[in-house]
Amino acid sequence: MLTLHTKIPSADIIAAQLVLPYELREKCRLRATLDTGEDVAVFTVRGTVLRDGDLLTGEDKRVIKVVAALEPTYKITCADAHTLLRCAFHLGNRHTQAQVGDGYLRIRADAVLKEMLAGLGATVAEEKAAFEPESGAYGGGHGHHHEGPLAPIPLRQKIHRPGDPA
Missing domain, CATH: 2.60.260.20 (Urease metallochaperone UreE, N-terminal domain)
Incomplete structure (x- = not known):
């Protein structure tokens, strides 16, 4: 392998x-x-x-x-920047991972969050899209580069996939 x-x-x-x-x-x-x-x-x-x-x-x-991969997401847009910022605040307050785009936010599909965002005045559209959330304030940038292996390499370790027989 x-x-x-x-x-x-x-x-x-x-x-x-x-x-x-x-x-x-x-x-x-x-x-x-x-x-x-x-x-x-x-x-x-x-x-x-x-x-x-x-x-x-x-x-x-x-x-x-x-x-x-394309996965179920919600694309959140608003009529004005203030409403979009309010949505971002409330998502962050719930520790929800969010992708920030030009005039929109994207989150994983979640019916409870969809209802909350609609209540704040957002338009929430279901989309199959690549999800690339922000890394967070302490997560480093996209440009961080590692030299050499990313982690110690086990000599013999079986990696199990969900659904593999036990």
Whole structure:
């Protein structure tokens, strides 16, 4: 099984894509399947978030591109900036991860939050979209680069996927 553990800034050749929803791009240990059908193990330092477009490699030097999967989200727009800021405040007050776009917010689909946002005067549209929330005030920027492996690489560790037989 291919093991991916090192983030690189660029590559001439991309061997495959690893398409993952945000919830899996936050995990530090992960077994997944590339778009080619090959199984891979991903090892990162706790707290690392894989972003759309990140490039990963391992011992065999093949380069794999991380792609943000389309997932159920709500795109939040408002008639004015003040209302959008109020929505952002209330989402933050509930510790809700949010993607900030030009004139909109995007969150994971959640019926309770949808109702709250509509009550604040927002237009909430269901969308299948790549979810790339803000990393947070202490999470570092998108430009942070690691040299070498992202985490210690276990010699023999089985990575289990939800749904795998016990």
